[in-house]
Amino acid sequence: MKIFFSIFFCFVIIHASGQFVVPPYLQVGEHPSSTSLRLLWQATAMDTSWKVEYNTGKEWIDAEAIIRTIIASNTTSKIHLYDALFSKLISGQQFNYRVYKSNQIAFSANAIAPKSANQPYRFIAVGDLGAGTKESVQIAKRMFSEKPDLLAISGDIIYENGLVSEYKTKFWPIYNAEIKDYAIGAPLMRSVPFMAAVGNHDADTRDLDKYPDALAFYQFWRLPLNGPVGKEGGAFVPLLKGSEENINAFKNASGNRYPRMTNYSYDYGNSHWTVLDADTYVDWTDSLLKKWVADDINSSTATWKFVLFNHPGFNSANEHYEQQQMRALSPIFENGHVDIVFTGHVHNYQRTFPMYFTPFGKGTLMVGGKDGKAPRGRVINGKWKLDKQFDGISSTKPDGVIYIVTGAGGQTLYNPEQEKDPDTWQKFTYKFVSTIHSFTVVDVNDKKLSFKQVDTKGRIIDSFNIIK
Ligand SMILES: [Fe+2]
Structure with missing residues (x-):
């Protein structure tokens, strides 16, 4: 039976290679649940003969309506994006799916449905990865093996400018590789x-006008749309530039995801995830924006609360030391009992002691750019209180929020000279690893959380447990 499946699988992959610009990839979708996922793929032409079906162990079910969108329509990067919905998955159970074109199987794979609140799960957190470096590939393969x-x-x-064309060379081949192309990426x-x-x-x-295929994030990703609705030119959405034709092409491709998909939240397993846009153009002193975050975190009854931003x-x-604008949210995270905040942007690994932070006012906005007015971050001084008793081994109940920088996912590392020079670290920093690329693996099992930071050689460079 095993041999049969192996031969069958090889056949499918070889057959698939000519059909796709990018083979199918899973997304949590606009309305995540433990029984649904979205499946997207990219092809060169509009075709109505695609069909998707999935099997949770009993029978094959047709995926719900396939949505077709033209991406980067006004550029040479033009792609036809297909988007189907699996809505009848069984929480935490493996399922198979297959994609047909003109009644021929073009692709098949298996996956595990999202976990429900009473099921343990493992997640990876990592940032700054889509650089197309050899370290990006090493990290992708290690992540796959976890x-x-x-x-x-x-x-x-994705580097450098968030372009559709950059995903083509530095993202899809590495994180959505064909199995036969394991040398250059992982089939994650x-x-x-x-x-x-x-x-x-x-x-x-x-x-x-300069980059007609920019803002690929809003075109390729399918994430929750429950965050605050931003107004262009307002507190957290900069204005688009360009001709009416290019702006319309982008807006047609991004639909209602732009600009809303920058701040959102949802539950996975027994955890609540709040995902934010930490970019310097966002005014995180804005009271309405802060209220959305506070309401979102405070209203969750999930066992674990995680926050993710750049x-x-x-x-x-x-x-990037001066880019401290997200310190403005620390009191909200503390009041809402957030467990861990995961960030990137800084290309290395850092962990703080569990901590509380009281900002001294709104801080000082840093500006720069051609006109000297572009926001470059906000320096926010304040008072911190550190829990130095927590060791994650015998003392497993942190008093405060733990902040992680996991930005060593592939891009050139920052400040390797500081790793062995703790005198250069801020007092809130417990661990600082900047000489090797790494990513975070977390196992969540009811009231126990196990954290490990894994490097490109598979070594654990940091770990701790939290028990509630
Ligand atoms: Fe960044």
Whole structure:
């Protein structure tokens, strides 16, 4: 039986290679639940003969309506994106799916449905990964071997300018590789749903005349749309630039995801995830924005509360030290009993002591750019209280929030000279690893959480447990 499946699988993959620009990949979708996932794939032409079916162990069920969208329609990167819904999965159970074109199987794979609140799960958190480096490939393969249920990207999904064309060379081949192409990437996305926070490399480029295929995040990803509705030119959505034709092409491709998909939340397993846009163009002193975050976190009754965004408030690296704008949210995280905040942006690994932080006012806005007016971050001084008793081994109940920088996912590392020079670290930093690329693996099992930071060689460079 095993031999039969292997031969069958090989046949499917070989057959598939000519059909797709990008083979199928899973997403948590606009309305996540433990019984649903979305499946997307990309092809060169519009075709009505695609069909998707899935099997949870009993019979094959047709996926719900396939949505077709033209991406980057006004550029040479033009792609036809297909998007189908699996809505009758069984929480936490493996299922098979297959994609047909013209009644021929073009692709098949298996995956695990999202976990429900009473099921343990494993997630990976990592940022700054889509750089197309050899380390990006090493990290992708290590992540694949850890078999996560969910993968959370803490921003800077793709370098340099968040373009559709950049995904083509530096993202899909590495994180959604064909099995036969294991030398250049891992077949992660067909079996593991990814979620992401938007980073500056994903969202800063908004000149659609210069880069007509920019803001690919809003076109390729399918994430919850329950965050505050931003107004262009308002507190958290910069204006788009470009001709009417290019702006319309982008808006047609991104639909209602732009600009809403930057701040959102949802539950996975027994955990509540709040995902935020930490970019310097966002005014996180805005009271309405802060109220949305506070209401979202306070209203959750989940066992675990995690927050994911790009720019870390608590960073000991010399690089990006002044970009402390997210410190403004620390009192909200503390009041809402957030357990861990995952960030990236700074290309190394850092862990703080469990901590409380009281900002001294709104801080000082840093500005720069051509006109000297572009926001570059906010320095927010304040008072912190650290829990130095927590060791994650015998003392497993942290007093405060733990902040993680997991930005060593592939891009050039920052400040390797600081790793062995703790005198250069801020007092809130417990661990600082900046000489090797790494990613975070977390196992959540009821009231126990096990954290480990894994490097490109598979070594555990940091670990701790939390027990509630
Ligand atoms: Fe960043």
